[in-house]
Each structure stands twice: as C-alpha cells, then as structure tokens.
Amino acid sequence: MFHILVVDDDKNTRLLLKAVLENANYTVSTATNGIDALEVMDKEHIDLVVLDIMMPKMDGYELTKTLRESQNNLPILMISAKQLPQDKHKGFLVGTDDYITKPIDDEEMLYRIKALLRRAKIANEHKIFVGSVVLDYDSLTVSRGDESIELPQKEFLLLFKLLSYPGKIFTRIQLMDEIWGAESETGWETVTVHIGRLRKRFENWDEFQIEAVRGLGYKAVKKI
Helix, strand or coil: CCEEEEEEECHHHHHHHHHHHCCCHHHHHHEECHHHHHHHHHHHHCCCCEEECCCCCHHHHHHHHHHHHHHCCCCCEEEEEECCHHHHHHHHCCCCCCCECCCCHHHHHHHHHHHHHHHHHHHHHHHEEEEEEEECCCCCCCCCCCCCCEECCCHHHHHHHHHCCCCCCEEEHHHHHCCCCCCCCCCCCHHHHHHHHHHCCCCCCEEEEEECCCCCCCEEEECC
16 A cells, blocks of 8 residues: 655645545655654655645755755655746756645546556556566566567667556657657657557557557557
8 A cells, every 4th residue: 555645734734635545545644844754754664745835844845855855756746826837847846746736636636646656666666567568677578478579679668658658649759859869860750660660569469559649649558
C-alpha cells in the first residue's frame, strides 16, 4: 500500500485530504509545514507528497527545493489557491511534479496521484509491465513468457516512452526531440520509420499496439 504525506497548515484541509486518500486505500501521514514534513520523512517511508504552498516556517516551494537539492526524487503534487501562471511556473522550477489549484476536485487529484505513482515506479524499476509483457530499460528488451526481443536503442526508447504514457498522443517532433535530441540533424521522418518497424515487430502481440493519429502523431494503447 502506498504511503502519502499530506502537508498543509490548515487542519480542515488536512483532515479532508486524509479522508479522501484513505478512502482510496492509501496510508496517510500529515504534517503542518515543511519542517514537520522533513521530520516525518526521516522516520517513515513516504511514496508521494501532497503539499500546500503557503505555510509557516517552511513553505511548499522551500520544502520542494530542499528535497530536490538533496537528490530526493519523491513525487510531489502541489495544491494551492495560487492560480497565476507565475505561481505554477515557480512550483515547477523548484521541482514539483504536478500542480493543482483549489478548490480541489477529489477525483482529479486521485487520478493525478495515481499517474505520479505509476511514473515513479517506472523510473525506479526501469521496467514497464503490460499484462505479461515486460519492457526492461536496462537490457533494452521486450519479453513475454519465454520470448524475448532485444531492440535497437532508438526503437526501444520510442516504445518505452509511448508505453510510459498510454493513450497520450506524441507528435513526431516531440518524439524526435525526446529520443534523438533537439540538436539532432536527423529529420523527423526517421520517427515514422522507427515507428513502422515497431508496429511490424509487435503486430501479433495482443497486449498493446501503436496507433497513428492522423495529423497529430502516435500513441500507445494497452489492450488488456
């Protein structure tokens, strides 16, 4: 069970978030400010932090910056009444993974938390599981049962990126910049070629498929 730390100086907000998260089967600890949060993290294993920005002693920006400067990559979801673009920009600049504004939509918050935890799991394990299929980042292999395929690096990175965000559409330019680098002189047409190879390799695999979205780009779709 994932353990979430809620950091907010408002008692009612802490109790509400705690109730919502526990109802979603998360273990929840709470803290009233950044300093208290650091003390909790020293004593307990925390999988994700939900935090307010405006708090006494150490606010959300400062806590996030402190964690990132200490190389702590714990997923962080900022929740704040601050809705101006510059406030969100500051949050991302200091290292938050996501930002949601008040009033909070409980269902949206839970979706965002689920996505952050999934991405953190992928990053930590360097693996993606799609039913019985395993993508292993360290070995560049895609395996299913006794079958294992070692892919060329660019093909693997493309597939890993797409399956890290199933259903999300990526343009050819986005994929080009992500896999080949923004400074690469290779044309974006090479993305089309590599996607074509991947679709051919896995055309008989029922667990997932790569779909072309006309005029936009590509997305991976899980079929299980």
